[in-house]
Amino acid sequence: MNPLWALFQVLVFPGFGFTFAFAMVFAWIDRKVTARVQWRVGPPFLQPLYDFIKLLGKEVIVPAGGARFLFLLAPLFGLAAVTLASALVWQANIWPTSGFVGDLIVVIYLLTIPSLSVILGGFASNNRVASLGASREMKMILSYELPLILALIVPIINAGGSIRLGEMLQGQSAVSHVSGILAFIVAIICMQAKLGLVPFDAAEAETEVMSGPFVEYSGAPLAVLKLMRSMMLFVMPVFLVTVFWGGITAGEGILGVILGCLKIVLLLVIVIVMRNTNPRVRIDQAVGFFWGPWVTGVAALAVALALLRNVIWV
Amino acid sequence: MGLKLKALCKSPWLFHINTGACNNCDIELVDALTPRFDVERLGVLLVGTIRHADALVVTGGVTQQAAPRLRRLYEQTPKPRLVIACGSCACTKGIFHDGYHMVGPVDEIVPVDIYIPGCPPKPEAIIDALAKLLKKVAKIHHEG
Ligand code: SF4
Numbered sequence: 001m002n003p004l005w006a007l008f009q010v011l012v013f014p015g016f017g018f019t020f021a022f023a024m025v026f027a028w029i030d031r032k033v034t035a036r037v038q039w040r041v042g043p044p045f046l047q048p049l050y051d052f053i054k055l056l057g058k059e060v061i062v063p064a065g066g067a068r069f070l071f072l073l074a075p076l077f078g079l080a081a082v083t084l085a086s087a088l089v090w091q092a093n094i095w096p097t098s099g100f101v102g103d104l105i106v107v108i109y110l111l112t113i114p115s116l117s118v119i120l121g122g123f124a125s126n127n128r129v130a131s132l133g134a135s136r137e138m139k140m141i142l143s144y145e146l147p148l149i150l151a152l153i154v155p156i157i158n159a160g161g162s163i164r165l166g167e168m169l170q171g172q173s174a175v176s177h178v179s180g181i182l183a184f185i186v187a188i189i190c191m192q193a194k195l196g197l198v199p200f201d202a203a204e205a206e207t208e209v210m211s212g213p214f215v216e217y218s219g220a221p222l223a224v225l226k227l228m229r230s231m232m233l234f235v236m237p238v239f240l241v242t243v244f245w246g247g248i249t250a251g252e253g254i255l256g257v258i259l260g261c262l263k264i265v266l267l268l269v270i271v272i273v274m275r276n277t278n279p280r281v282r283i284d285q286a287v288g289f290f291w292g293p294w295v296t297g298v299a300a301l302a303v304a305l306a307l308l309r310n311v312i313w314v
Numbered sequence: 315m316g317l318k319l320k321a322l323c324k325s326p327w328l329f330h331i332n333t334g335a336c337n338n339c340d341i342e343l344v345d346a347l348t349p350r351f352d353v354e355r356l357g358v359l360l361v362g363t364i365r366h367a368d369a370l371v372v373t374g375g376v377t378q379q380a381a382p383r384l385r386r387l388y389e390q391t392p393k394p395r396l397v398i399a400c401g402s403c404a405c406t407k408g409i410f411h412d413g414y415h416m417v418g419p420v421d422e423i424v425p426v427d428i429y430i431p432g433c434p435p436k437p438e439a440i441i442d443a444l445a446k447l448l449k450k451v452a453k454i455h456h457e458g
Contacts, residue, residue, distance in 0.1 A: 031354070040352035047357055050324035054368070057318030059392035061365060210362035218365040218392040 014090030016083045023230035024048045030233060030272055037276045048230065055223035063126050063216045070124035075217075075224035078117030082231040085110035089239050092165035093248045093260075099166040107165070107239065108152065111194070114228050115141050118196075118203075121225070122213025133212020136283050137203035140193055143290035144200075148190035150299035154183035155243050157306040169247045179305035184244040186299045188267070191236045192274055193286070196229070199278035200286050237267035322368060322394060323448045325357035329367030329391070333384050333420070334410070335374025339401035339434040343371060346437035353441060356448075369396040369447075372420045375407040381417040388424040396447060399426045400440060402433040409433070 009015055027048040035042025062068050085107050092099045115137060122134030158180055159168040193200035204212035217225060241247060241263045248260030281289065289295060328347075332340055347353055347360050361367055364387055376384055388397065399420040402408035407419050420426055428447040432439055 035349075035352070035354060038349045040349040041355050042352070043354050043357060047325065047354075050321045050357060053317060053321035054325050057321065058368075058394070061390070061392055211366070214366075215363045216365055222366065 009091065010084065010087050014094065015087035018090070019083055019086040019231050019234060020227070022234045023227060024052070026234045026268060027230040029268060033269070033272045034276055037273075052223050052227060055226065056220050058219040058222075060219035060221060061216075066126040066216065067124040070120055071216075072221055074117040074121035074124060075221045075228060077120075078114040078228045079224050079231070081110045081113035081117070082228055082235055085239070086231065086235045089165065089235065089242055090248075092169060093238075093242055096166035096169050099164050101164050103165050104152070104156070104163045104168065104243070108149070111232075111235070111239065112141070112145070114232055115194070115196075117228070118213045118225070121217065121221075122215075125213075125216035127216045129210055130213050130215045133203050133215070137196075137213060139283050139287055140196075140200065140203055143287040144190045144193040147186050147290055147295045147299045148194070150296065150303055151183040151186040151190065152243060154179050154299075154302045154306045157303070157310050160310070165242060169242060177306070177309060179302040179309065180244060182298055182302035182305070184240070186295055186302065187240055187244060188270060189295060190290075191240060191267075192271060193290070195232055195236060195271065197271065197275040199274070199281045201280060202283045202286060205280055233268070233271070237264045237271070240267060319394075319451065323452050325359075326368045326396070326444070326448065327359045327361045327366055328369050328371050328398075329361055329364050329387075330371050330373070331384060331387055333372055333374045333380035333404070334377035334416075335401060335403055339373035339403070342434040342437055343373065343400060343440060346440045351437055351441060353444070356441075356444070358444065364390045365392060367391055367395070369398055369444075370424075371398045371400050372404050372424075372426075373400045375403040375410045375413070375419055376417045376423050377413075377415050378417055379415075381423050384420070384423050396427045396451070397424055398428050398430065398443065398447065400430045400443075401435055402431055405429045405431055 011017065028043070028045055031047065032042040060072075062071055088099070088103055088107050088110070092103065119134045119137050119141075122130040122137065155168060156163055158177060162168055196203060204214060214222065214225060238248070241260065245263055246260075248257060248264070330340065330343060345351075347358070364370075370388065370391060372384065374380075388395070397420070399405050403410060404420045407413075407416055410416055417423065421429075428443050428450070430439055430443045435443075
């Protein structure tokens, strides 16, 4: 591949520029729908952009005794990882043949890095509340990664053992089978935890630990962290649609694209509604929930069903 | 600088400090942030930590205990920062004027950008003050 073209893909489309624009739109949709649920008008369309620019222009304070280098660098790690994950997922959607074997696994790893960067930043800021939030975030990762990976195994089995996103897209009809549907539901619940939204936002609960790992961040690093979170809000639904639900461009021509966008918006709305209608669970409740029969159990069941259908019967 | 200042005027995040109020001003401030008034239309959010704040909303005359803490909180706020004195106590010490424990109104401890009189001020008055303050900031930038 031409290196300039690769650079363009990472920086503009479908990498950073594209993801940035849609992250802003998705953050706005999130806030606007939340406002409508609470029976108010909500912020103007450009509000996330204003917030971002304002934070860029503010003073950056590094707390005394904090690990300066890590504190400032951690948000950038996370941002780079989401950007790359978005580029890979969109690439698989637009040019299904262009991926490489195992890009699914790369994307899974890349989507874990934002949480890790939040943890690193929290511990580097030499603040008790931030450390508490970071340790909660760590427990959160431990709890949702297991069912998420189990759920992701199901479409791999259904696609005939392929771990290339492009091949999975072409060969899949994941939600047409009951195992795919079960795995999809589990993945949606895990997505909520991965995005750090209510009911699984114990790590940054405003009323308990005052935004947790973000507590010492100000100015540009905070802007990057917020951007990272908004980008996750965009990338996670796209990723799930790609893996479980036939991707963005599954159908033919323009109709397929519209259908794909509707799928993403549907996932986003599910996330927002879940976030607005649930109370926050404690961290021990969250771990118990994810490791209990209703999430990990269902995911294991889905894997068993998929194996039955694809390996034993065929 | 122009774009940054415009963005600041579009998304002022508030941090609330009680330096010795009778709690009535605090209730009114929280009331101003409820869905009924919906200040998120103006981009206003209440934040839980001083590092994220753009404007400090101080309620109550400053007591001996609160004065050094208010000073520290002000210094911890990332620049550019604004201070709003909310309520008669914060503006002039109000009914606690002759209290033995009073250090002074807020503007003797930290520079204040706008005063909201009233005991307590109505939510409408708080929102009005916020709008005026933002207009003032935009105008300062315009002239200089
Ligand atoms: S101004 Fe009035 S309502 Fe506000 S803190 Fe003072 S006494 Fe209480």
